[in-house]
Each structure stands twice: as C-alpha cells, then as structure tokens.
Amino acid sequence: MGVNDHARDADGLLSIETFRALPAFARDPVNALADFATRADGRLVRLHLGPFRPYLVAHPDHVAQVLHTDWEAYQREGMFWRPLRRLLGASILGEGEPWRSSRDVLQPLFTSRYVRGLTEQMAVTIGERMDELQGYADRGEQVDAARQMAGIINQAVIRALFGGRISRADGERLAPAYDAAATSIGFRLLMPFLPYSLRVPGDRRFRKAVATIDALVMPVIAAAREETRSGRAGGGDVITALCEARAGEGPGADRQIRDDLVSVYGAASESTAMTLTWLWPLLDAHPQVAAELYAEIDRVVGGGPVTPDHVPRLVYTRMVLQELLRLYPAGWIFPRMTVREVTLGGVPVKAGSQVLISPYATHRLPALWPDPDRFDPRRFAEEGGHRATRRAKYAYFPFGGGPHQCLGQHLFFVEAPLLVAAILSRFRFVIRSPGPFTASPAASLRPKQTIMLELRSHRPSAVAA
Ligand code: HEM
Structure with missing residues (x-):
C-alpha cells in the first residue's frame, strides 16, 4: 500500500495516490472506498484490485468534471452497468440514444408539479399501510424495518407507475424478484471482467428473478398499449404516459417500455426503501435528533392523516433526510468508463479506464464535512432545506448530477417525509436487534443485519400547526 504513481502537479506534489486495495476492498468495499478517499486527501486515487485497476474520484471538482463538464467522455459501461444491463435492458439507466429518448419521455413525469398528482395517491397508500402497522403494534409483534419500508414504498411506487394495473399480490411478487436480482448480482457488480461463460454465485437466482419480473410486467404493458391504441387509457400513471409517448412505435416498443418501467421501479423503490431503513438505527442512537423530529411531526401533523400539504412545513424532517442521504446515499457507487483519453485531477487517464464515483466516500471526507461520521441534521439548517451556497456543489450529491x-x-422529498411523518405521528419505536448495523455492498446501500422494531402507539398531546 502507498504512493507509487508519478503524476505531479505544478508544485511537484503527487496528484495520484495508489492503493493495493484488494484485501480491504474484499472485506468491506463501502468503507474501504471512504478510507482510501480520505487518505488521498483530494488527489485522484488508483485502486489495485488484482487485474482490475479503477480510479476513485472523490474530490468535488473531479466529481463535477466526470458528471457534468466532461460527462460525455465518462459513460455507464463496464463495472456495475454491464451486469445490470441484463436486468434493465437499454433504458433510462443506459447511455446513448436509448437513454436520451427515455429521458425525454420520463423527465416531464417527475417535475415537482406532476409529482404532486402522484403523491396524493401515495399518501392514501401510506395511510392504509399505517393501519396494518397498528395491528402489529397492538399485538406487540416486532416488524422487520427493511421489509416494512420496502413493502410500503413498493406499493406506493407500483401505484404511481402502473396505476391499478398490478394487484397488491403481484406487486408483492415483483418486489422480492427485483430484490433477488439486485442482491444476487453483487459478485458481478464488483467483478465485471468475469466472463458470463463462467458461472458465479448468484447467476441462477438472477436469471430466475428476471424471468419472474418479465412474466409480471410484459402482459401489463401489452394490455396498457392496447388500451392506449383503443383510446380507453385512464391516464395519471407512468405506464400510460410511456405507452402514449411510444404509441407510433412497433412491437419493439414493448421492450423499451419494460426496460424503462423496470429501471424506474428499481431506481425509485430500492433506493428510497433502503435509505429509510437506515433512519431507525440513527434515530435510536441520537435521541436528541429523534426528539426534535417527533416534536415537529406532532406540531405539523398532529394525529394525522398526513397529506402532501404537510410536507413543506416538515422542515426539520427534510434536514434529517438530507443528513441521512449524506451518511447513507443509496447510490453509494456509480462507476463510469472513459471513452477517450482524459485528464482528470491533473492525471492523464487512458480510454477504457474505469472511474468510480462514490457519494458515500465524498460525503465522509473530513476536509468537507467536519466530524464526518456524526449524524447531525443541523448541517443542513442554514440551507432552508436547499443546497448550501458555501459548500462546493459536488461535496453533496446523493442524487448524482449533470445530464x-x-x-x-x-x-423522494415528498414521499419520504410522508412516510416518516405517517409512522411517527402514530408510533414510537424500540430497536430489538443488537446491532451495530453495517453497510452491505448491494446495488443500493443496505444494512447487512436485520433491524427488528417494536412499535408502540403514540397519541400526540399538542395538535397545532
Ligand atoms: C433515496 C432515493 C434516491 C437516491 C439516493 C437516488 C440516487 C440516484 C443517483 C445517484 C442517480 C445517478 C446515477 C448515475 O449518474 O449514473 C440516479 C439516477 C436516477 N434516478 Fe434516482 N435516486 C433516488 C430515488 C429515485 C426515485 C424516487 C426515482 C423515481 C423516479 C428515481 C429515478 C432515477 C432515474 C430514472 C435515474 C436515471 C437518470 C438518468 O440517467 O438520466 N430515483 N438516482
């Protein structure tokens, strides 16, 4: 381990740090990345992972270059993306023309104005699920935090994407199938150079999961396209908008719609559910933050039900979520591959090199975030819930950046406050699993351990906004 590359800047300082990284990376890739980035102190990092030698980009200026300024030179290929393409196809999570065409169709559907329509329905779904949680609380039965978050978010997202076209029972089959695909792929995500002719752990489970997803989604698309053709489509959900946008296209469009729906479903549900799963151990470990959060929710929402109208007044809740996304950004790593030779952070990088972007690593750089491991939502206080002007733009980028x-x-910033406020306006919780809870390197950052919660009914004493 140590410095042995020789790119120097104008002051003669080494501008790249090289680590023989395999043992640390194999043990705990998530924290290994954060550790290498911190030790490199703003310089580009080269990781030696056996035959695989990616660059790690953590400094905000370098992140800006990769995601924004020179984004066309850094494409979603190789590590992570190549195995994922077998699940997601050529979609909004791809590159080139299929990505552009998907982005043009999908972007208008997720503007703040359009989202408002989707979140009314989400609030209803979330409200219904609170009655189920009440049952667990009344019976004194513990609940698995990740399963509950995933179950609720999954139902809310499926409703926004598919309207009423997928039953709750089928939705509950889609979630574990996607989950199986996302977790069984772990080996290949980090080792993209392994040929597919070589069977690796998880391959068979992955193929089965993709087949289940397609069996659920493809007939729904065929029916929705038929409704659009015959003018019977109801509208208001994403699948209808996709079918309308691609109405003039041939049968191949079914596949494109499938790829976009599965991609958005994956991007929307896994990330949100896993983010919210981390909330419980953090609140448990920080009673003062929890108390401030509870007080705000009691004041704004009272006895509920929570609606999207409450969300703008849940200011501290938003700060808690921003800080949660700093410490546990679901998209903890999103790699790129250079398609031409570039200069990055003063270092020449060849075409075909793998570049790793990790918000998890950047968000924990002590030079940017004093006492980086401390959970402190007040870091976002001066921002009124928006990005700080004094911080470099890419010091905080849980949602990526650029095109x-x-x-x-x-x-996310409507759905997540809705869910957190819905739960905490009705319940208090105790964690019944021992912890500590550590990060597992799946497609979304998730706790390795199960987090069991005991819910207790809560009646707010002060009901005033
Ligand atoms: C905690 C919640 C979420 C996190 C942390 C998150 C994070 C990210 C990140 C880091 C990227 C950039 C990937 C890259 O540059 O390669 C991304 C892209 C994307 N996210 Fe999210 N996301 C979240 C929730 C959602 C939700 C709710 C949706 C639902 C619409 C969504 C849809 C997408 C889509 C479609 C893209 C691809 C955009 C493109 O390449 O043009 N995400 N997300």
Whole structure:
C-alpha cells in the first residue's frame, strides 16, 4: 500500500495516490472506498484490485468534471452497468440514444408539479399501510424495518407507475424478484471482467428473478398499449404516459417500455426503501435528533392523516433526510468508463479506464464535512432545506448530477417525509436487534443485519400547526 504513481502537479506534489486495495476492498468495499478517499486527501486515487485497476474520484471538482463538464467522455459501461444491463435492458439507466429518448419521455413525469398528482395517491397508500402497522403494534409483534419500508414504498411506487394495473399480490411478487436480482448480482457488480461463460454465485437466482419480473410486467404493458391504441387509457400513471409517448412505435416498443418501467421501479423503490431503513438505527442512537423530529411531526401533523400539504412545513424532517442521504446515499457507487483519453485531477487517464464515483466516500471526507461520521441534521439548517451556497456543489450529491441526475428527487422529498411523518405521528419505536448495523455492498446501500422494531402507539398531546 502507498504512493507509487508519478503524476505531479505544478508544485511537484503527487496528484495520484495508489492503493493495493484488494484485501480491504474484499472485506468491506463501502468503507474501504471512504478510507482510501480520505487518505488521498483530494488527489485522484488508483485502486489495485488484482487485474482490475479503477480510479476513485472523490474530490468535488473531479466529481463535477466526470458528471457534468466532461460527462460525455465518462459513460455507464463496464463495472456495475454491464451486469445490470441484463436486468434493465437499454433504458433510462443506459447511455446513448436509448437513454436520451427515455429521458425525454420520463423527465416531464417527475417535475415537482406532476409529482404532486402522484403523491396524493401515495399518501392514501401510506395511510392504509399505517393501519396494518397498528395491528402489529397492538399485538406487540416486532416488524422487520427493511421489509416494512420496502413493502410500503413498493406499493406506493407500483401505484404511481402502473396505476391499478398490478394487484397488491403481484406487486408483492415483483418486489422480492427485483430484490433477488439486485442482491444476487453483487459478485458481478464488483467483478465485471468475469466472463458470463463462467458461472458465479448468484447467476441462477438472477436469471430466475428476471424471468419472474418479465412474466409480471410484459402482459401489463401489452394490455396498457392496447388500451392506449383503443383510446380507453385512464391516464395519471407512468405506464400510460410511456405507452402514449411510444404509441407510433412497433412491437419493439414493448421492450423499451419494460426496460424503462423496470429501471424506474428499481431506481425509485430500492433506493428510497433502503435509505429509510437506515433512519431507525440513527434515530435510536441520537435521541436528541429523534426528539426534535417527533416534536415537529406532532406540531405539523398532529394525529394525522398526513397529506402532501404537510410536507413543506416538515422542515426539520427534510434536514434529517438530507443528513441521512449524506451518511447513507443509496447510490453509494456509480462507476463510469472513459471513452477517450482524459485528464482528470491533473492525471492523464487512458480510454477504457474505469472511474468510480462514490457519494458515500465524498460525503465522509473530513476536509468537507467536519466530524464526518456524526449524524447531525443541523448541517443542513442554514440551507432552508436547499443546497448550501458555501459548500462546493459536488461535496453533496446523493442524487448524482449533470445530464444523468436522478429524476426522482422531487418524488423522494415528498414521499419520504410522508412516510416518516405517517409512522411517527402514530408510533414510537424500540430497536430489538443488537446491532451495530453495517453497510452491505448491494446495488443500493443496505444494512447487512436485520433491524427488528417494536412499535408502540403514540397519541400526540399538542395538535397545532
Ligand atoms: C433515496 C432515493 C434516491 C437516491 C439516493 C437516488 C440516487 C440516484 C443517483 C445517484 C442517480 C445517478 C446515477 C448515475 O449518474 O449514473 C440516479 C439516477 C436516477 N434516478 Fe434516482 N435516486 C433516488 C430515488 C429515485 C426515485 C424516487 C426515482 C423515481 C423516479 C428515481 C429515478 C432515477 C432515474 C430514472 C435515474 C436515471 C437518470 C438518468 O440517467 O438520466 N430515483 N438516482
């Protein structure tokens, strides 16, 4: 381990740090990335992972270059994306013309104005699920935080995407199938150079999961396209908008619609559910933050039900979520591959090199974030819930940036406060699993351990906004 590359800047300082990284990376890739980035202190990092030698980009200026200024030189290929393409197809999560055409169709559907229509329905779905949680609380039965978050978010997202076309029972088959695909792929995500002729752990489970997803989604698309053709489509959901946008296209469009729906479903549900799963151990470990959060929700929402109208007044809740996304950005790593030779952070990088972007690593750089491991929502206080002007733009980028920036930010910042406020206006919780809870390197950052919660009914004493 140590410095042995020789790119120097004008002051003669080494501008790249090289780590023989395999043991640390194999043990805990998530924290290994954060550790390498911190030790490199703003310089580009080269990781030696056996035959695989990606660059790690953590400094905000370098992140800006990759995601924004020179984005066309850094494409979603190779590590992570190549295995994922077998699940997602050529879609909004791809590159080139299929990505552009999907982005043009999908972007208008997730603006803050359009999202408002989707979140009315989400609030109803979330409200219904609170009655189920009440049952667990009344019976004194513990609930698995990740499963509950995924179950609720999944139902809300499926409703926004498919309207009423997928039953709750089928929705509950889609979620574990997607989950199986996302987790069984772990080996290949990090080792993209392995040929597919070589069977690796998870391959068979992955193929089965993709087949289940297609069996659920393809007939729904065929029916929705038929409704659009015959003018019977109801509208208001994403599948209808996709079918309308692609009405003039041939049968191949079914596949494109499938790829976009599965991609948005994956991007929207896994990321949100896993983010919210981390909330419970953090609140448990920080009772003062929890108390401030509870007080705001009691004041704004009272005894509920929570509606999208409450969300703008849930200012501290938003700060908690921003800080949660700093420490546990669901998209903890999103790699790129250079398609031409570039200079990055003063270092010449050849075409075909793998570049790793990790918000998890950047968000924990002590030079940008004093006491980086401390959970402190007040870091976002001066921003009134918006990005700080004094911080470099790419010091905080849980939703990526540039032309591929996440389409779901508006949705997240309505949906997540709705769910958190719905739960905490009705319940208090105790964690019944021992912890500590550590990060597992799946497609979305998730806790390795199960987090069991005991819910207790809560009646707010002060009901005033
Ligand atoms: C906690 C929640 C979420 C996080 C942390 C998150 C994070 C991200 C990140 C980091 C990217 C950039 C990927 C890249 O540059 O390669 C991205 C892209 C994307 N996200 Fe999200 N996301 C979240 C929620 C959502 C939701 C709710 C939706 C629903 C619409 C969504 C839809 C998308 C789409 C479609 C893209 C691809 C955009 C493109 O390449 O043009 N995300 N997300």
